[in-house]
Amino acid sequence: xxxxxxxxxxxxxxxxxxxxxxxxxxxxxxxxxxxxxxxxxxxxxxxxxxxxxxxxxxxxxxxxxxxxxxxxxxxxxxxxxxxxxxxxxxxxxxxxxxxxxxxxxxxxxxxxxxxxxxxxxxxxxxxxxxxxxxxxxxxxxxxxxxxxxxxxxxxxxxxxxxxxxxxxxxxxxxxxxxxxxxxxxxxxxxxxxxxxxxxxxxxxxxxxxxxxxxxxxxxxxxxxxxxxxxxxxxxxxxxxxxxxxxxxxxxxxxxxxxxxxxxxxxxxxxxxxxxxxxxxxxxxxxxxxxxxxxxxxxxxxxxxxxxxxxxxxxxxxxxxxxxxxxxxxxxxxxxxxxxxxxxxxxxxxxxxxxxxxxxxxxxxxxxxxxxxxxxxxxxxxxxxxxxxxxxxxxxxxxxxxxxxxxxx
Amino acid sequence: xxxxxxxxxxxxxxxxxxxxxxxxxxxxxxxxxxxxxxxxxxxxxxxxxxxxxxxxxxxxxxxxxxxxxxxxxxxxxxxxxxxxxxxxxxxxxxxxxxxxxxxxxxxxxxxxxxxxxxxxxxxxxxxxxxxxxxxxxxxxxxxxxxxxxxxxxxxxxxxxxxxxxxxxxxxxxxxxxxxxxxxxxxxxxxxxxxxxxxxxxxxxxxxxxxxxxxxxxxxxxxxxxxxxxxxxx
Ligand SMILES: Nc1ncnc2c1ncn2[C@@H]1O[C@H](COP(=O)(O)OP(=O)(O)OP(=O)(O)O)[C@@H](O)[C@H]1O
Ligand SMILES: [Mg+2]
Numbered sequence: 020x021x022x023x024x025x026x027x028x029x030x031x032x033x034x035x036x037x038x039x040x041x042x043x044x045x046x047x048x049x050x051x052x053x054x055x056x057x058x059x060x061x062x063x064x065x066x067x068x069x070x071x072x073x074x075x076x077x078x079x080x081x082x083x084x085x086x087x088x089x090x091x092x093x094x095x096x097x098x099x100x101x102x103x104x105x106x107x108x109x110x111x112x113x114x115x116x117x118x119x120x121x122x123x124x125x126x127x128x129x130x131x132x133x134x135x136x137x138x139x140x141x142x143x144x145x146x147x148x149x150x151x152x153x154x155x156x157x158x159x160x161x162x163x164x165x166x167x168x169x170x171x172x173x174x175x176x177x178x179x180x181x182x183x184x185x186x187x188x189x190x191x192x193x194x195x196x197x198x199x200x201x202x203x204x205x206x207x208x209x210x211x212x213x214x215x216x217x218x219x220x221x222x223x224x225x226x227x228x229x230x231x232x233x234x235x236x237x238x239x240x241x242x243x244x245x246x247x248x249x250x251x252x253x254x255x256x257x258x259x260x261x262x263x264x265x266x267x268x269x270x271x272x273x274x275x276x277x278x279x280x281x282x283x284x285x286x287x288x289x290x291x292x293x294x295x296x297x298x299x300x301x302x303x304x305x306x307x308x309x310x311x312x313x314x315x316x317x318x319x320x321x322x323x324x325x326x327x328x329x330x331x332x333x334x335x336x337x338x339x340x341x342x343x344x345x346x347x348x349x350x351x352x353x354x355x356x357x358x359x360x361x362x363x364x365x366x367x368x369x370x371x372x373x374x375x376x377x378x379x380x381x382x383x384x385x386x387x388x389x390x391x392x393x394x395x396x397x398x399x400x401x402x403x404x405x406x407x408x409x410x411x412x413x414x415x416x417x418x419x420x421x422x423x424x425x426x427x
Numbered sequence: 428x429x430x431x432x433x434x435x436x437x438x439x440x441x442x443x444x445x446x447x448x449x450x451x452x453x454x455x456x457x458x459x460x461x462x463x464x465x466x467x468x469x470x471x472x473x474x475x476x477x478x479x480x481x482x483x484x485x486x487x488x489x490x491x492x493x494x495x496x497x498x499x500x501x502x503x504x505x506x507x508x509x510x511x512x513x514x515x516x517x518x519x520x521x522x523x524x525x526x527x528x529x530x531x532x533x534x535x536x537x538x539x540x541x542x543x544x545x546x547x548x549x550x551x552x553x554x555x556x557x558x559x560x561x562x563x564x565x566x567x568x569x570x571x572x573x574x575x576x577x578x579x580x581x582x583x584x585x586x587x588x589x590x591x592x593x594x595x596x597x598x599x600x601x602x603x604x605x606x607x608x609x610x611x612x613x614x615x616x617x618x619x620x621x622x623x624x625x626x627x628x629x630x631x632x633x634x635x636x637x638x639x640x641x642x643x644x645x646x647x648x649x650x651x652x653x654x655x656x657x658x659x660x
Contacts, residue, residue: 020540020543022546023540023546027529027540030528030529030533031528033528034527034528327524328526330524331524331525331526332526332537332541333485333509333512334483334485334512334518334524335512335513335518335537335538335541335585335589336509336510336512336513336514336538336541336542336589337509337513337541338505338506338509338510338541339505339506339509340506341541419486420485420486421480421485421486424485424520424524
C-alpha cells in the first residue's frame with residue numbers, strides 16, 4: 020500500500036514538476052543551511068576538542084593574581100597580588116606529577132636589521148615546558164633552524180617569524196637582548212608535522228622571542244619567579260581538587276594564585292561555540308520553516324486542483340484514511356526529496372567552505388558530518404514535509420465525494 | 428423472483444443554498460431487480476444524477492431508506508459507504524473522470540489499489556478488462572492521448588474491475604458523437620447480457636434509452652411512470 024501511495028504521489032509530483040521542484044527547492048535551502056552550519060560548527064568544535072585532548076585534561080595552568088575562573092574554588096583573598104609566582108611552591112603540592120615555569124619580560128632588543136632599539140616580549144621557558152607541555156604551544160613548531168638549547172651557555176633564541184621579519188634576522192644571525200649576544204637558532208612557523216602554532220594556549224607565538232628560563236634569569240635576575248606555571252596532575256588524582264590545593268599552597272605562601280584546568284577552558288569554549296551554533300541553527304531552522312510553509316501551500320493548491328480526482332478516488336472506493344495517507348505521502352515525499360538533495364548540497368558546500376576556512380586560517384580544517392546529522396536531516400525533512408501536509412491532506416480526506424466530483 | 432438489487436423507500440434529498448431550497452428528490456420509491464437493465468430519463472434538473480448517487484452509495488438521502496443487495500445502508504458511515512462502493516458498485520460518468528496523470532492501465536487498476544490488492548494482480552485484471560473493451564493496444568496511453576470514446580471505454584473497464592453487482596452510468600454517451608455513443612451502449616448491453624451485471628443508465632438520448640429493458644421517467648424529483656420496452660434489443 021505504501022508503495023502504491025508512493026507511486027501515485029510520484030505521478031502527481033512529476034505532473035506538476037516545476038511547482039514541485041520549486042517547493043522542493045524551498046526545503047533544499049533550509050536543509051542545506053542546517054547541514055552546512057552544523058557540520059562546520061561541529062568541525063570547529065571537534066578540532067578544538069582535539070587540541071584539548073593533546074594538551075591533556077590533567078593539565079592545570081597557574082597564574083598570579085586573583086580572578087574568577089567559574090570553578091568557585093578556593094578564595095585566597097588577603098594574599099599578595101604580585102605578577103610573579105614562586106615556582107618551587109607547586110612542587111610541594113600533593114598530586115602534582117610535573118610542572119614547568121614560564122616567565123615573560125619586555126626587554127631591550129637590538130639587531131642589525133633594526134634601526135635603534137625595540138622593547139619586545141621575551142619568554143623564558145624551563146626545560147620541562149618543551150618536554151612535558153609541548154602541546155600547550157601547539158608543538159612549538161620550528162619552520163627554519165632549530166630550538167634553543169638548554170645544554171650550552173650559548174643557548175640561542177627562537178623568534179616568531181613576524182618579529183624575525185621586522186628585526187631582519189634569520190637563523191645564524193646575532194641579536195642583542197639587554198646587551199647580551201644571542202644567536203638566532205630557529206624561527207617559529209609551520210613545522211614538518213604541519214603544526215603552525217595557530218592553536219596554542221599561550222598566545223601569539225609569531226610575535227615573541229623565546230629563550231631558556233635560566234638565560235632570562237641571568238639577564239634579568241629575580242631567580243625562582245614565574246609569570247605562568249603549568250602543572251600535570253597524576254592520572255588518578257581529581258584535577259579540580261589538586262587545582263584548589265595549588266591555590267591554597269600559594270595562599271599559604273602569601274601569593275595570590277589562580278588555577279585554570281583544561282576542562283574549564285574547554286567548557287567555556289564549548290559553551291561559547293554551543294551558543295553560536297544554536298543561534299546559527301536557529302536561523303537555518305527559520306529557512307526550513309519557510310520551506311515547510313512552501314510545502315503546505317503547494318499541498319493546499321494540489322488539493323484544490325485535484326478535487327475532482329479525489330472525488331473519483333472516493334467514488335471507486337477510497338476511504339478517507341486512504342486519501343489522507345496519499346496526500347501525506349506526497350507532502351512527505353516533497354520533504355524527503357528536498358532533505359536528501361539539501362543534505363548532499365550541504366555536505367558539498369561545507370567541504371568547500373572547509374577548504375576556504377583551512378586556507379583562511381592556514382590550518383587544516385575538516386567539517387564534521389556524523390551519520391546522525393545526515394540521517395537526522397533527511398528524516399527531519401520527511402517529517403517536516405508530512406507535518407506540513409497534515410492540514411491540506413485532512414481537507415482532502417473530508418471532501419464529500421459528490422461535491423468533489425462536481426468541482427470544476 | 429430474485430431479491431431486488433436496489434430498493435429505495437420514500438427517498439428525499441434537498442439542497443439548501445442560502446435562501447432557496449432545491450428539493451432534488453421528493454419521496455421516491457424504486458426497485459431494481461438483480462440483472463435488470465434500467466434506463467432513467469427525464470428533463471434536466473429532475474434529479475436523475477442525485478438518484479444515481481444515492482443508489483451508488485456516493486451520497487445519502489435526507490429521508491427514506493436505501494437497500495442495496497438486501498442490506499439497509501441508510502445508516503452507514505463514510506467508511507462503510509466507501510467500502511460498499513469499492514466492492515459492489517461501478518460508476519461511469521459523462522465526463523469520464525479519468526485521472527490524467529495515470530495510464531489507461533493504472534486508471535483501470537486504481538480501484539483495486541484501495542482494496543489492497545497487489546500490483547501484479549491489479550495489472551493483470553486491468554489488462555484483461557481493457558482487452559474486453561477493445562483497448563489492448565492502449566494500455567500505456569494517458570487519457571489525453573485517447574479519443575473520447577476510448578476514454579469512456581477505459582472508464583467502463585475501471586467501473587468493472589471490482590466485479591460490481593451494479594453498474595451506474597450517468598449519461599455515458601453525453602460527450603460522444605452518436606456513432607461512438609452507440610458502440611458504448613452496445614458494450615454496456617453486452618455486460619448486462621453476458622455477465623448479468625445489473626445496469627442503470629441515465630440518458631437524454633431516446634436512442635440510448637432503447638437499449639434499456641425498463642425505462643424510469645423522472646420529473647421534479649419523482650418517478651412519473653415506468654414502462655417496459657418492447658422487444659428484445
Ligand atoms: N450540490 C448541489 N447544490 C445545490 N443544488 C444541487 C446540487 N446538486 C444538485 N442540485 C440541484 O438538484 C436538482 C437535481 O439535480 P440533478 O443533478 O440530480 O439533475 P439531473 O436530472 O441529473 O439533471 P441533468 O439532466 O441536467 O444532469 C437540480 O435542480 C440541481 O440544481
Ligand atoms: Mg445529471
